[in-house]
Amino acid sequence: xxxxxxxxxxxxxxxxxxxxxxxxxxxxxxxxxxxxxxxxxxxxxxxxxxxxxxxxxxxxxxxxxxxxxxxxxxxxxxxxxxxxxxxxxxxxxx
Amino acid sequence: xxxxxxxxxxxxxxxxxxxxxxxxxxxxxxxxxxxxxxxxxxxxxxxxxxxxxxxxxxxxxxxxxxxxxxxxxxxxxxxxxxxxxxxxxxxxxxxxxxxxxxxxxxxxxxxxxxxxxxxxxxxxxxxxxxxxxxxxxxxxxxxxxxxxxxxxxxxxxxxxxxxxxxxxxxxxxxxxxxxxxxxxxxxxxxxxxxxxxxxxxxxxxxxxxxxxxxxxxxxxxxxxxxxxxxxxxxxxxxxxxxxxxxxxxxxxxxxxxxxxxxxxxxxxxxxxxxxxxxxxxxxxxxxxxxxxxxxxxxxxxxxxxxxxxxxxxxxxxxxxxxxxxxxxxxxxxxxxxxxxxxxxxxxxxxxxxxxxxxxxxxxxxxxxxxxxxxxxxxxxxxxxxxxxxxxxxxx
Numbered sequence: 337x338x339x340x341x342x343x344x345x346x347x348x349x350x351x352x353x354x355x356x357x358x359x360x361x362x363x364x365x366x367x368x369x370x371x372x373x374x375x376x377x378x379x380x381x382x383x384x385x386x387x388x389x390x391x392x393x394x395x396x397x398x399x400x401x402x403x404x405x406x407x408x409x410x411x412x413x414x415x416x417x418x419x420x421x422x423x424x425x426x427x428x429x430x
Numbered sequence: 431x432x433x434x435x436x437x438x439x440x441x442x443x444x445x446x447x448x449x450x451x452x453x454x455x456x457x458x459x460x461x462x463x464x465x466x467x468x469x470x471x472x473x474x475x476x477x478x479x480x481x482x483x484x485x486x487x488x489x490x491x492x493x494x495x496x497x498x499x500x501x502x503x504x505x506x507x508x509x510x511x512x513x514x515x516x517x518x519x520x521x522x523x524x525x526x527x528x529x530x531x532x533x534x535x536x537x538x539x540x541x542x543x544x545x546x547x548x549x550x551x552x553x554x555x556x557x558x559x560x561x562x563x564x565x566x567x568x569x570x571x572x573x574x575x576x577x578x579x580x581x582x583x584x585x586x587x588x589x590x591x592x593x594x595x596x597x598x599x600x601x602x603x604x605x606x607x608x609x610x611x612x613x614x615x616x617x618x619x620x621x622x623x624x625x626x627x628x629x630x631x632x633x634x635x636x637x638x639x640x641x642x643x644x645x646x647x648x649x650x651x652x653x654x655x656x657x658x659x660x661x662x663x664x665x666x667x668x669x670x671x672x673x674x675x676x677x678x679x680x681x682x683x684x685x686x687x688x689x690x691x692x693x694x695x696x697x698x699x700x701x702x703x704x705x706x707x708x709x710x711x712x713x714x715x716x717x718x719x720x721x722x723x724x725x726x727x728x729x730x731x732x733x734x735x736x737x738x739x740x741x742x743x744x745x746x747x748x749x750x751x752x753x754x755x756x757x758x759x760x761x762x763x764x765x766x767x768x769x770x771x772x773x774x775x776x777x778x779x780x781x782x783x784x785x786x787x788x789x790x791x792x793x794x795x796x797x798x799x800x801x802x803x804x805x806x807x808x809x810x811x812x813x814x815x816x817x818x819x820x821x822x823x824x825x
Contacts, residue, residue: 381457386471408469408479413461 362395366425374401374418374425382411390418397429441483441507448476449498458492483509529737536736537570541601551589551608558586564602571733571746599739620668623656623816625649629677632812639671649677649815658821668821677815678789681781683774685805689761689798699723699753707732707745723753763803767796770805778809786813 350357358365358378367375376392376399383398384391385408390401406420447455456477459466469479481489483505493500515522542559544552559565562582564573574582580595583604594605623639631647639656643649655675661667703717731748734741761769775788794806 381461382453384453385456385469385477406470408467410465410467411456411460411469412465 364392364394364399366399368422368425371403371422372419374422375415376418377415379414379416382416387420390416392416394427397427400424400426400428402426437482438506439508441505441509442480443483443486443502444478444480444504444506445489446472446476446478446501446503447493447498448473448501449496450475451496452477452498455492455496455498459489462488462492464488464492478503483507533735533737533742534569536600536738539564539566539568539570539573539600539602542566542604543601544604544606547604547606547608551587551606554587554589555583555593555604555606558583559602570597599736618670618818620658620821621670622654622658622819622821623671623673623675624819625651625653625655625677626815626817627651627677627679629679629815631675631677633676634673635675636671636673638669639673641673643675655816671818673816674814675816676812679811679813679815681778681809681811682794683777683807683809685770685774685777685807686802687761687766687770687773687805688802689763689766690801691759692756693759694725694727694754695757696727696752697755701751703747703749703751705747705749707747709743712747717749721751723751725754725756726751727754761803763798766803767793767805770803771807774805774807774809778811782811782813786811 346361349355350361357363362378364379365377367373367377369375378394379399380393380395382391383393385406387406388402388404390406390408392399392401401418401422402424403420403422406418409417409419411417452475456466456469456479464481464485466479466481469477472478489500542556542564544555547555559579562574562579564579573579576595576597579602580593583593583595584590589608590606591609592607594603596603596605628651629649631643631645631649634641634643634645636656639658640660641656642654649655656671656673658669658671659666660669701717701719701721701723703714705712705714705716707713729750729752731750733746733748735744735746736742771791771793775791778788789810789812791810792808794808796806797804
């Protein structure tokens with residue numbers, strides 16, 4: 337119950353104070369350039385990677401990117417830049 | 431994006447990792463600050479990526495405990511380039527050797543050309559040059575500079591009026607102007623001889639013309655000595671007066687000479703240093719000893735190196751340090767007067783012609799002041815006092 341309460345307060349604060357939500361709530365920030373680039377900040381680690389699929393761990397749930405010819409251009413602890421032909425971006429909430 | 435060029439200098443390695451749980455390994459690598467990029471899957475259980483050469487040790491450390499195998503596929507960047515360069519150092523050596531030989535050859539004299547000289551003179555010039563050490567096939571370092579060669583040549587060979595020396599690349603060009611020595615035809619019009627300066631006539635040798643003065647006559651500058659007009663009163667004939675008239679003239683010379691003076695003399699000890707200068711950086715190649723002289727004079731001789739026809743900022747520097755000693759010279763009063771007299775005589779001789787004779791000298795006055803001897807000397811000189819003066823004839 338207490339966690340729910342904290343979440344509510346944070347959501348309320350971001351709404352009222354006009355703060356960017358990714359900063360306040362530890363959400364991933366995803367930037368895409370057409371179909372060819374996807375830039376994901378605030379991830380929690382690599383789960384699976386192949387040339388057709390990228391699965392990232394987030395704070396809540398996972399992010400699944402599907403496409404073709406994937407190459408990770410850069411990978412840093414909390415950022416990843418993926419190149420290829422991106423078909424789908426999916427959030428998986430367990 | 432990262433600037434790959436900076437990584438290039440530290441070396442880039444392409445790594446292939448095979449096994450299970452590669453993603454976990456990549457996570458642990460990135461969390462520990464290892465930069466990896468261009469990650470791509472190459473098969474079902476292998477991944478290829480690039481990383482810095484300096485992070486290889488860390489990769490080994492984090493790989494331990496996982497069941498992944500690491501293979502290095504490609505090595506790129508400056509460290510590997512250097513390694514290869516070292517392995518193929520023969521080429522490098524050859525290249526440097528080539529440049530070195532080229533440089534030596536560019537600094538050798540390959541030709542001596544003499545223009546504008548008669549064969550006899552040319553032969554003489556070539557002989558003189560050989561004596562000076564300028565020969566085909568010799569290194570230019572040991573040669574004098576162009577101005578000195580020019581001076582030496584004109585001094586040595588009488589027939590030369592002027593010689594232009596030019597060093598064009600590896601060839602010396604000599605442009606010669608010979609003296610044409612035609613027979614001197616003296617064609618003198620009618621003239622008088624007049625006095626050059628105030629004097630008392632001592633001797634008269636008149637070859638042509640009518641003497642107008644006698645022995646022991648006192649003459650003033652411009653006074654007519656020998657007239658070019660001879661013959662009768664009514665029918666004068668003009669000739670060119672010729673002759674020598676010796677007169678006693680007077681000169682005064684003031685000399686100041688310090689009794690005690692210090693000056694430097696070289697005592698013959700010298701040290702030499704050779705070095706090669708690259709731009710402003712000087713690298714000694716011979717003579718590393720420190721200069722042990724307290725008082726010395728430095729002579730520096732710089733030879734510029736050339737490559738083909740260009741001068742390059744490398745030069746060969748030859749330095750000579752000559753030790754000098756301070757010498758204190760002390761004169762007694764008598765010696766000082768004697769020396770002062772000699773000095774005065776030298777001074778006078780510089781002003782009078784070579785045939786002139788110093789007949790006598792009188793010290794007008796002498797004083798000793800502030801450690802100096804001041805001498806005023808009067809000289810009697812016997813010399814030719816004539817000067818020609820053309821007679822301008824009216825119609």
